[in-house]
Amino acid sequence: MSSTSMSSSLATVGPPIPDDLIPMLNSWRRPAIVGHVRPDADCLGSMFAAALTWPGGDEVARVSLPDGSLSRRLAFMAEWVGAPVIEPAGFDDVDGFLVVDTAKKPRCNIDSSVGESWSDGRAIVNVDHHTSNTLFGAINWIDAEASSACELIYRLIRVAGRPISPLVASLLYSGIHSDTVGFSLPTTSSSSLHAAADLVDCGARVTEIGERLCRSQSKPEFDLNRVFYDNTRLVADGRISYSAASYDEITEAGCTFADIDDQAEIPRSLSGIQIAILFTEGRPGKTRLNLRGEGSVKVLELSRKLGGGGHAQAAGAILDAGIEESVQRVIPMAMELLGIQNG
Ligand SMILES: [Mn+2]
Structure with a gap:
């Protein structure tokens, strides 16, 4: 050309x-x-x-x-x-x-x-x-x-x-x-x-x-992915998937917060989901969220409510909380974004 x-x-x-x-x-x-x-x-x-x-x-x-x-x-x-x-x-x-x-x-x-x-x-x-x-x-x-x-x-x-x-x-x-x-x-x-x-x-x-x-994972990164697969959950009739790794799980795999990159692709790879979320406690008591939207779902709005930012369909935020508290806070917000009543 x-x-x-x-x-x-x-x-x-x-x-x-x-x-x-x-x-x-x-x-x-x-x-x-x-x-x-x-x-x-x-x-x-x-x-x-x-x-x-x-x-x-x-x-x-x-x-x-x-x-x-x-x-x-x-x-x-x-x-x-x-x-x-x-x-x-x-x-x-x-x-x-x-x-x-x-x-x-x-x-x-x-x-x-x-x-x-x-x-x-x-x-x-x-x-x-x-x-x-x-x-x-x-x-x-x-x-x-x-x-x-x-x-x-x-x-x-x-x-x-x-x-x-x-x-x-x-x-x-x-x-x-x-x-x-x-x-x-x-x-x-x-x-x-x-x-x-x-x-x-x-x-x-x-x-x-x-x-x-795509094909160069170290053993620690591979072991951390195993944790993400194990911890993946589906909620809201399969419309939201999320996974998580605590500080201890990241450390036990031999990884650090610097090894967290695109592992939101693991919960995201499930068929039929509209929102995928990765929760990682890279430092004790600090949980990073990686949010992904599928189809027309824009997760940026959600990340902004949590003080974060990013792209329309790939966004993030950091919460001053552990994994469990973060999941409890964020999943209802994700359901609300999809217009699902939180019962
Ligand atoms: Mn970029």
Whole structure:
């Protein structure tokens, strides 16, 4: 596909890229790339692809990945790139921050010793696909219809006319593959498939990515999945499925909160459900919810009531409660969302 036909088809997709966005990225000498806490493949893929494409004065821009934030399963993406991780002291000389895949500023994955005023008057460019994005950047490009942040970074690179190396292609393809759950969600649009196809043409390592993302569980992750299968329950005549793992169950499997990623797919895989919920107590007394809506069910509303956010059909929240209390609180709300009387 010629680059001309690519950019003309890109122009018709989603909200336009703000005019000043690409010039700002191009102008930075010491940029830092930031994603969200507990980064998933889309977050890492978009961060690393951006770090390689807009390196500032260095070969690769620095990324914010505080200790312990990388899951075992996705460590391969960091190994591929070898991007320098920004140290707390290094924030002083940053001239701009590119934040990807992150709906709110407090969700940014920043080393706690840097403090809340980490951006300190410097520009933030905010590129995201969460409906709940709070537009915390100086420049915000939010396309809630996009499959993934990687699809947006792909468009950005194409419009900027920068090259896509096989490594950048692999990173972006990983994020699109992962956020669409292997091109199976309604977010699998024509534009996301066109992006994926172009990335394959650019050398994305399709086979390796499929193996890494879908068939590379460690024994502890496998054991934790066993817990999720065991703990899966169906309620509301099979319209709601949920599963849970307590802090002790996560620890006994040999996992940590960083290993919780897309396991909501386990209760979600049951036929006929409209809402799937995963409850995980990653830290004692703190329960994270991952909510998924099927068909036309929008779970974002529910996550917002609980102080969380996300996408229309994939959202989350964190409760200051253990598993049992969280289940008792959330299941009636999920039933209410489906219009079921709670008897
Ligand atoms: Mn994403």
